[in-house]
Amino acid sequence: MGYNIAIDGPSGAGKSTLSRAIAKEIGFIYVDTGALYRAVGFFAYQSKINADNKDAIAGMLSNIEIDLKFLHDEQRVFLNGKDVSDNIRMHIVSDFASKVGAVTQVRDFLLDMQRRLAEKYDVVMDGRDIGTVVLPHAQLKIYLTASAHDRAQRRYKELLEKGQSVSFDKILADVIERDKRDMSREIAPLKIADDAVVVDTTGKTFEQSLDLLTRLIKEHLK
Numbered sequence: 711m712g713y714n715i716a717i718d719g720p721s722g723a724g725k726s727t728l729s730r731a732i733a734k735e736i737g738f739i740y741v742d743t744g745a746l747y748r749a750v751g752f753f754a755y756q757s758k759i760n761a762d763n764k765d766a767i768a769g770m771l772s773n774i775e776i777d778l779k780f781l782h783d784e785q786r787v788f789l790n791g792k793d794v795s796d797n798i799r800m801h802i803v804s805d806f807a808s809k810v811g812a813v814t815q816v817r818d819f820l821l822d823m824q825r826r827l828a829e830k831y832d833v834v835m836d837g838r839d840i841g842t843v844v845l846p847h848a849q850l851k852i853y854l855t856a857s858a859h860d861r862a863q864r865r866y867k868e869l870l871e872k873g874q875s876v877s878f879d880k881i882l883a884d885v886i887e888r889d890k891r892d893m894s895r896e897i898a899p900l901k902i903a904d905d906a907v908v909v910d911t912t913g914k915t916f917e918q919s920l921d922l923l924t925r926l927i928k929e930h931l932k
């Protein structure tokens with residue numbers, strides 16, 4: 711049984727960069743579960759399947775095989791044998807990922823893989839329902855959040871750095887819409903687990919947030 715740290719929260723709260731840095735610091739494997747939903751979303755996007763059509767999304771799962779591999783501590787996601795770790799970062803795929811994440815069959819399809827990893831390894835696993843559904847017995851649960859404006863600003867900078875041209879207003883609107891969808895869906899909605907520690911990074915730099923989280927986690931690992 712691995713030591714499990716669950717980190718949930720809305721998009722852009724810094725979950726992935728912070729989780730990756732912390733996992734490295736404490737020698738755990740970092741599992742980014744958003745990448746799994748993105749891989750399913752990417753398949754729908756590539757296959758031109760309407761992401762709002764839940765039956766079509768559920769139906770396409772029999773054509774999908776997803777695998778996570780950890781190369782030099784870096785997670786790579788494979789879709790039908792092809793490494794799609796970079797493709798799934800396209801802005802359009804975020805929307806598809808959020809939509810396919812609202813389909814029960816998709817969540818069931820990805821559940822075992824996440825639990826198996828957490829059983830086998832010490833993990834820092836980030837997502838939306840890790841502390842509430844995937845790993846309800848995680849030794850430590852953190853709910854990481856920040857204001858929608860701060861989160862949109864970070865996402866905006868990230869996309870600009872990747873050379874994707876987007877407008878800030880569009881990103882902010884997308885963040886708000888995605889939050890709403892992730893929090894209001896019927897199955898495994900994004901919510902704070904009863905036993906989670908809430909960490910708000912609004913107005914904090916990456917270093918300040920990392921410091922805060924590292925102290926919290928090391929205190930728990932003692």
Ligand code: DC
Nearest residue numbers: 721743744747807808811837838839
């Ligand atoms: O963490 P991310 O932004 O890469 O995730 C993309 C989408 O995938 C997110 O909008 C909702 C969905 N997701 C989910 O439903 N459950 C998870 N554990 C992780 C992501």
